[in-house]
Amino acid sequence: MIDPILPFSSYSEEINSMLPETIQKELVFLIDxxxxxxxxxxxxxxxxxxxxxxxxxxxxxxxxxxxSRRLTGKSIGVALSGGGAKGFAHLGLLKCFEENEIPVDMISGTSAGAIMGGLFAMGLDSSDILPLIRNFWLDRNLLGDFTFPFVSLVRGKRYSQAIHEFFKDRSIETLPIPFYAIACNLTKAERKVFDRGLLWKAVRSSTSIPGIFPPFAERGELFVDGGLLDNLPGSILKERGAGILISVDLGGGGQIDKDEMYHNLLGPHYLGEAPSFFNLLFHHLKRKL
Structure with missing residues (x-):
């Protein structure tokens, strides 16, 4: 157990030498x-x-x-799906958990689920999150940042600034509740799990709906909405040790082509209508996998 206020040099050698390599080690930061x-x-x-x-x-x-649940393999994991504006429903579920004293030991989220999951992982309760969400989504015109739609409907600058302001420079690895944001790596045509690094970048990547917001560029790679490949990210929680998994699906059974919001983006819906950018991207990724 580490008290980060004390000099780290007092722990460094002890951590490496006090247990043999065959024993699982866990760093525990005890903070005020x-x-x-x-x-x-x-x-x-x-x-x-x-x-x-x-x-x-x-x-x-x-x-x-x-x-204690983490060390005994009994962690309770909650996976929050994407779903656009329906993501507000996640807040009601988290409030229900609080009222019934159901603990959340780790949380994953895709798209709208990443926003709600990130806030909850910061240690905020539902009463703290509601005014933040209201200010973020309802009091700001984030979709009014229009541009000529070569890549997306909006430029994304206003949205990126708002996400950064929302989560500030907090890193995922410093959150009291382990958090995993799911995005789609366009460059590699694969799922990306953000479990380290700046929280705002992970959420911005996970919520980059193709055609609406531009992809998020980081270190030569492009990231878009995780719903393209994993709209209900429960598997990552099982991989990371969840003994009990609660998956919260906002529609489509975790299948993007059966989710109403993504279905509307996929199109076309009329005979002779041109396929959307989102449709072309989705089927291109399916061929890659």
Missing amino acids: SDFMDWKKIESILKKFPSISHSIVRRRLDVDFGRL
Whole structure:
């Protein structure tokens, strides 16, 4: 267990030597509720990239319960699907979990599910999230950033700035609840799981609906809405140790071509109508896989 306030040198050699290689190691960061020096935790984690870790806030029983379930293989994972405006329904579900004292030990999200999941993973409750979402989606004209539609309907600058402002510079690996955002890597034609790095970039990538928002470019690769390949990301939670999985599907059974929102984007819907950019992209990716 690490107190990030103390000098890291006091832990470094001990972590590497106190247990044999055959024993599973877990770094546990014990922090105060007002702790904000996330860069310090990031620097420690870079020294131990292969060791799993947990963030535990002092005097919060829910965090200690999460740690105990993680160590015993009984973690409860929640997967939130994409679904456009229907993503607001995820907030109602999370509120239901709170009211019935159902813990969430890890969470994954695609598209709208990534937004809600990211906020919840930050340790916010439903009463904190609602005004943030209202300000973000309803009080701002994020879709009014129009451009000539060579790549997308909107430029994406206003949306990217809003997402960055929303999540600030918080890294995924410093969240109290493990979080996985799902995007589609257009460059490699494969699913991308964001489990490290800046939270806002992961959410921006996962919510880049083709034809509406431009792809998110990062290190020479292009990322778009994860719903193209994994609209209901439950498998990643099982891979990461969830003993119990709760999948929240907003329509389509996790199949993008059966989800109403994505179906409307896929088109064409009339004989002789040209296929949409989204339609061409979707079928191109299916051939690649």
